[in-house]
Amino acid sequence: MDEIVVGIDVGTTKICTLVGRVEDNDAIRIMGIGLAPSDGIRKGIIVDLRAASAAIKNSVEKAQQTSGLEITSALVSMAGAHVSSINSRGAIGISSGIVSEYDLVHALEQARAVAIPHDREIIHIIQRGFVIDGQDGVRTPVGMHGHRLEVEAHIITAAAATVDNLRQCVGSANVEVQRFILNPLASGEVVLTENEREMGVAVCDIGGGTTDLAIYVDGDVWHTMVLAVGGNHITSDIAHGLRLAIPQAEESKLQQGHAIRAEIGSEEYFSIRPFGEDHPVQINRQDLAHIIEARVAEMFHLTLQEIKRSGYDGLLPAGMVLTGGTSALPGIRRVASEVLGMPVRTARPENLVGMVDKLQSPAFSTSVGLLQWALTMHDNDFGMEPGRRSRGRPNLDLSIVKNWINRLLP
16 A cells, blocks of 8 residues: 655645655655645744634645545644754763664663753754764764764754644644654755755745744754744735735735845836725835845844854855745845855755646745655654653653664664
């Protein structure tokens, strides 16, 4: 029987449920898609439980109709300023003198034994490398000789109450959350090349309500963060600056918007009816671009501050890869490159098969990336997030963690 994988991308502007079938060549054929306007979600956080539940249920039902399959479990995306991360280190003695898989599990257990507040839930634990008897840069330590094993881990946590709210909303659609995946990690699965991961690269997923960043160095995730600013803030600026209703401002951004004022001719106008006007008026596209350029530049200045704060700004020779719906804005790549002072490219999901007409856009990188995560978990017989917090300290299932280690090791 073919393996079916499901991802639910819960965004601030849209909910996208994808159903995929794993084919013999490990490609994923898109069999069903459910798109629904997002409601009850602001900056990646549930603000109206009933509205968010209805939006997610609507998306899931559409995906079931187009695929002809019942959805019972799925991977679910996560974003929001409540997400934070820390780096931790665990160390153990190697009793037999040769590193075993159990030693890896034990070392990772030590790394995760950091003081996590009770109101936080662990979403990801990602190994960044191993050290054996002071020798760092070890990627696959199993079978190596030594007396002391250390592991560096990147631990991503989220507000437990917010996670529970999202889990409840998905559950109201009769879908069980297999695992939560941070947006930029899902996007990174489909927009980054192996060479970029190894050299050092940042993936920046700019959605409607948040800008999500993940920094990859030596093939592993070294830093993650979420900024509570996104495309909706550009729309809001346009609405205020041009005195338009939000739907009009969004349409103006999508149809006439540009992130660089200098690239718009001074005689270019478009017609729209602002508040208080009985008839449509002509608006100069340069005025629109001026508003957009200011907000976009600010977003990347905030991103640059976070990259410098991480201390890894000198480790990104591959620059930044932009994705997410807002990254499709004309001129945004050039603004990003000028502000950040690094190479920047825009990416979208590619090499898709099946029902893919709607998915060939940066807005669906996270959605498709969730299916790629599910595929990797399937390959490693991995069924759940290891050690997901209940109300107490999680217990590690050694067989699950062993498979999880296999997922993370190159």
